[in-house]
Amino acid sequence: MRQSLDIVVLGLSLSSSWGNGHATTYRALLRGLKxxxxxxxxxxxxxxxxxxxRDLPAPDFCELQYYMQVEDxxxxxxxxxxxxxAVIIGSYVPEGVRVIDEAATLAPQRLCFYDIDTPVTLAKLDRNDEEYLxxxxxxxxxAYFSFSGGEVLNRLEEVYGSRNAVALYCSVDPARYVNTGEAFEWDLGxxxxxxxxxxxxxxxxLLDVARRLPDRRFVVAGPQYPAEIDWPENVDRIEHLPPAEHASFYSRQRFTLxxxxADMTEAxxxxSVRLFEAAACGTPIISDYWRGLDELLPHEDAIIIARDTADVVAALxxxxxxxxxxxxxxxxxxxLADHTGLARSRELVEALLAIPPGRETERHPRQRISA
Incomplete structure (x- = not known):
């Protein structure tokens, strides 16, 4: 009989996808767990x-609660x-260092970290920047669950002292990311x-490509772009696109970028979750290159890898x-075979069940942190 787990997640945000990629990552994973x-x-x-x-203030797949301060x-x-x-604390949690210390003193059955920003986190630590960890x-x-796999896992264990570094990539909810059948509106977005x-x-x-192909249409969606950016006339701008509109957005593109x-490219x-979302919607992807990409999605078979403007112009x-x-x-x-929220939730549960609960002797150092 399958064991049902009670899991507490302390994360950056589940309720709002504004300006962060954490919310959609958590949503797919938690729906799979449900x-x-x-x-x-x-x-x-x-x-x-x-x-x-907030674009998801009351999810139906988990219990969501808010707190004001660490004391609360x-x-x-x-x-x-x-x-x-299991208690899983995520990257970029406000006052994350204190949250981890306080949670550790409570001696949870299993204490884990989910780093949705692993290369960024390690680069910050190398600069002695301990914003959230x-x-x-x-x-x-x-367990240290990592957004990044490959050699990063070895670094986590051999250089940073992780007991157990485990790749836990982001994922997609295939019920929400499907092609809508709408007509193409943009050649690249x-x-x-x-x-x-x-x-x-x-x-x-994208922008240089748009200037070379003035008869094509392009779009950039997302917040916080500086006012001084010179947008070509054939590039549409969308300030914020909530997840409910992502499938339609991808479906209206001939290609997506x-x-x-930089830290993730180097690692x-x-x-990214955008790779999986676009692929689930049946939109072909043009991507910059990083090691491991062609193992996940082979070049010219499942993705087009572009290194310069000419590569994108040629693809279009x-x-x-x-x-x-x-x-x-x-x-x-x-x-859809390997990177859905359901598939990822099964990987998470398998990793959690491999950890013996309540390892008090090894948790004793956590007690000393706040003493």
Whole structure:
């Protein structure tokens, strides 16, 4: 008989997808856990920038509660943290270092970290930036679930002292990311919050392409882009696109662009949730290159890898409809087989059940942290 787990997740945000990729990652994973019969309590810091932009205030697949301060979190949910089969703390949680220390003193059955930003996190730690995770805390987790796989897992264990580094990629909910059958509106689109390290690639692989192909239509969706950006006339702008509109957005593109943050490109093996979402919708993807991408989605079979403006111009100009559809179908089949929320939830549960609960002797260092 399948064991039903009670899991507490302390994450950046579940209720709002505004300006972050965490919410959609958590939503797909937690829906998968619900489908498998597990119970999840998600604890989210109540901050104004998400409170004013909530697109999922009352999920039907988990229990969602808000807290104002760390004192409220521990005061109101200490018993739930102690009794849960697993407590998972995510990256970028406000006052994350303190949250981890406080949760650790409660000696949960299994204490884990889910890093949805692993290359960024490690780069920050190397700069002694401990915004949400202290280097001293990594050995305290029973499992360090990482957004990135490959050699990053070895680094986590050999350099940073993780007991158990496990790849847990993001995933997609196939019930919500399906092709809508709408007519094409854009030849190439991009969905992503502005990031200074990504913008040169967006410039090279979309804006410069738009200038070379003035008869084609392009779109960029996402918040926080500076006012001084010079947008070509054939590039539409959408300030914020809630998840409920993602499937329609992807379905109206002949191709979609994937752009990876610099730290993740350097680390490799770091697929973004946008890759899986676009593939599930049957939209062919043009992406910048990082190590491990062609293992996940082989070049020219399930994705087109572009290194410069000319590569994108060629893809848009020379790829016929039959080849476009072939690439899209190959990526879709791979993603629906291995990268859904249900598939990822099963990986998570398998990893959790491999950890003996209540390892008090090994947890003793956590007690000393706050003593």
């Amino acid at each position: 489908e498998e019969g597990h119970h999840v309590l998600f604890l989210e810091r109540d901050v104004p920038w998400y409170a004013s932009q 979190l521990i005061g109101n949910y200490a018993d739930r943290i102690r009794s849960a089969d 202290a280097r001293r805390q990594i050995p305290l987790f029973d 991009y969905l992503g919050t502005y990031s200074p390290d990504r913008q040169p690639t967006v410039q090279r692989l 994937n752009v990876t943050r 490799g093996w770091s697929p 100009s020379a790829t016929n409809d039959a080849k476009r559809d072939e690439i899209a179908a190959s990526a879709q089949a791979r993603v």
